Each structure stands twice: as structure tokens, then as C-alpha cells.
Amino acid sequence: MDKRIEAITAVQKRTAQPPTGREFLLGVAGVIARLAIAQIAVNLLIVLTGVGLINVAFYVYAVVLMLRFMQRFVAGTVYTLKEETLVLQKMLGDSTTSVIEIPLAGIRAIRPVAAAERLHLYYRQVTVIDPQARSPLGARAAFAASLVSARLARLLAGRQAEAVIGHAIVFEEGGALRCCVFCPDEAFCDALKSALPQAFGADDRAQQGEKTNLWARALQRAFPPLYPCVRPLVDEDALRQAREATARKPRGKKTDPRPGEDAGGADQWKRRRRKA
Secondary structure, eight states: OOOOOOOEEEEEEEOOOHHHHHHHHHOOOHHHHHHHHHHHHHHHHHHOOOGGHHHHHHHHHHHHHHHHHHHHHTTTEEEEEEEEEEEEEEEEEEEEEEEEEEEEEEEEEEEEEETTTTGGGTOOOEEOOGGGGSOOHHHHHHHTTTTTOOHHHHHHGGGGGGGGGEEEEEEEETTTTEEEOOOHHHHHHHHHHHHTTTTBBBOOHHHOOOOOHHHHHHHHHHHHGOOSBBOOOOHHHHHHHHHHHHHHSOOOOOOOOOOTTOOOOOHHHHHHHOOO
16 A cells, blocks of 8 residues: 655755865774774684684675765765655665654654764664764763763863754654754754644653763763753762761760770780780
């Protein structure tokens, strides 16, 4: 049975933008460095295990790495808003590499995403449609550094930690919440706002409850404005009450010194008793 043809409300097409010389050189250097590290690791595994087929994993990794490199610098995107569906496509030349179709009825929220936000804290599956919507390398390094030092995390993320890199679409699929990140322009945002006035700009994190894991708390210390729905692992009120209870607790009484013993000569009295 054919699906009903839906009227198209808005379309946004973005062709691949040629990278600058610096971006291209950094991208090529990153690919070469990763391939070199992977080759060294594979060679060590072959020596340790004696299984030569492990080298196949290196070729698979090389192909995936090259595809990601092409998608970053060559791939384009097409966003199509229909009456009841939002379609997000990745284009590599004239071919479509991936398609995500989201029913408008299942969308919970559409909101901006900052560079130093880690969406995996709230959603297990996060799909990035536009390469520009990926967190920059400094922000990704800051995620791990936040477990060690909030100051180091802020240093790695830099001043662009709160810069908007895209929009997140939170939708329900199969009873679970998924997240998709893309880069709509102003006209497409206006169309989404008209089609989904309640969801556009809403933040569903407050509805999910506060996060209490260690990683969420570490990121909240490093970037407080970006993580408003995080609760400390140890509640401050409970910690204050424990300190007050400890202060009120009576201390143990000291025993009276033995005859011929002053308060500071207990050790000397014990030594004299052993000699006797």
C-alpha cells in the first residue's frame, strides 16, 4: 500500500563547502596519524597472538576513516519538512548515504546545542547529520578532562564552549528517546516553529529528571550554564546535616593518669613498668 503523498512545507539544501588550506592539511594529518597508530596496534596484536587475519581490521578501519573524511569535506545535506514528517538526508555527490524520517507527532523538543554539550548524558543514541554540528576537538577533549579538573576542561574547550553549533531534535521511537543534531538555517527554523510551536525551543531535560552520575556532575562543575539539570552525587543539605551532627556528638572522656604519671608521660611509665 502506497503512502499518502505529503505536501512539502520547507526544504533546505546545503552543498559541500570547500575546506580552507589549513583545515584540509589538518584533516589529512589527522587521518595519517590515526592510520599510523592503528597500524602499530595491529602489528603488536599480530606479534602477540600470531593471527595474521587481524590485519583485516586495519583495512576496515582505513575505509571507515576515509568515508568519514569524505563526509566531512564532500558531503552535503537536505532537510525536508512535510505536513507530518521531517526528513533529514546526507548526500555524497548525487547519492544519498543516510535518511532519517521523523514523524512530527513524535518530536518532543527542538533546541539549540552548544559546543561543550554532551548529549549522550541524556540520550543513548545521538545522530549527527551535518558535520558542522559535531562538537569540536577541544570540546571532546574537555569531556574527558572534566573528570580530572574543571579548570582544565574549560581551558581545552576555550571561549567557544557556549557557541551554538546546531539544533537538537529529540523524538520518541520505539518507546525510547533519540536525538538528532543538524544545522537548520533561519528560514527552516521559522518553518519548524510554525509547524511545532510547543516543541520548538523546549528543553526536555528537565522532564527527564536530574542526572546524578559522576560524568554529569564533572561537566556541570566545568560548564554550569550548559548543564542546568544535574544534581550533585552528595546532596549539600545532607552533607551539612552530617557535619552538624558530628559537631554535636560528645567526645570520649580521657582516663585519669596513673600515680606518678603526668598527662604527657604515659609512654615513660609503660617503659619503667616493663623494666621492673
